Amino acid sequence: MYNKKTSRTLQDCNVLIVDDQTASRLIMTTLLEPLFTCHSVDSASKAIEFCRETPPDLVLMDVYMPDMDGHEACIILSNDSRTEDIPVVFVTASVSDEEQEKCWNAGGADFVQKPVNGTTLINRVKFHLSSKLKTDLLEQLIYTDRLTGCFNRHYLEEHLPQMVKDAERENQALSVAIFDADLFKQFNDHYGHIKGDSCLWKIAKSLQESLLRPRDKLIRVGGEEFLILLPHTSEHGARTVCERILQTISHQYIEHSASPTGYLTVSAGAATYHPNTDTSIDKALMDADKCLYHAKANGRNSYAFIDEHGDMLVGAG
């Protein structure tokens, strides 16, 4: 398991305190610090920046702040895929009917009245964090392949549409690369399925380590087949990733008697989806698959990709 730690405790949880008032920040930090990991900022815009860079597990949001108020910040956070899952608890002096309505409408998870009662604050925070931990764990379980620890097909089906939308909104190329272990049936036949499983685990680990950006996602799509989603990546970048991965795997020197090199190798196919053109992500996935097929037919331990002119090019690690 290397995507995320399997079990987190309340103490590992990050709470972001957002309040322009020194006194309020001092109170909340002092009361919560012994139980959770606290961070604090003094404006709504700093809070949004913080959440995008390092999403916390919970935000405690003051309402009345100069420049941008808490409601507005909460709406921005709930409309951004990077921050939409962070629960926001408002901390507000006014709990009038109108104010309560505004908090819920902005997408708030709860509210606490100011001046805060320490016990209430601590217990509300505990409640929301416990529920967040359970949701996170469930998500991790349903989206993770148990053998290799990388994402599974279910993750792909749920998250690819959002990645495509992000690519379209940002007008950035999205590349896909498919990797398949060469002569893996022969590996299993010769070494047995237990060795085969451990080999798949090693491949997944190497693939994961070859990905240098957190936004790149590794998915096990079939028995010995892996898909990598590369947002903000052009044909050139996809080619670089293919080269790096072929090298990384062959340098693991996993013994494979049926392989011409004597060691396990992989083949790869890659293609790129450009938003706002007449192609689609499905076309890119099919092209990547065709490229993989070509690399296999071309003697394996190699890759093929569709370049920016639409031509298939072949390369080796």
Next chain:
Amino acid sequence: MTELAVLDAEQALYRLGNHHVLYSRLLALFEQQAGDLLAQLENNQPITVLSAHTLKGSAAEIGAENLRNVMQHTEQDLKANKTLSSQQLAQIKEAISLTQQAVITYQHR
């Protein structure tokens, strides 16, 4: 109408889980903010919504109910673009100095 407490330290400490160190730091912060606002008033500088809001918050945290009430009305009036009357200004000054005295008495108890 029952009179609001000038400084209900007991209630404020109860809310803070009897965290005396925290309460002392809040008192120190209050003294600084109250001093700043008084100086503003003495120099006939207009009070902003933010400075009224800040002092209202700090007063609420330390249990200065009377001042919190005065500052809440001040904040509301300023938000509604009303000009503060000289009577209101005098009331603010008085509420601040009463609270300051109560804080000093508490600190030397």
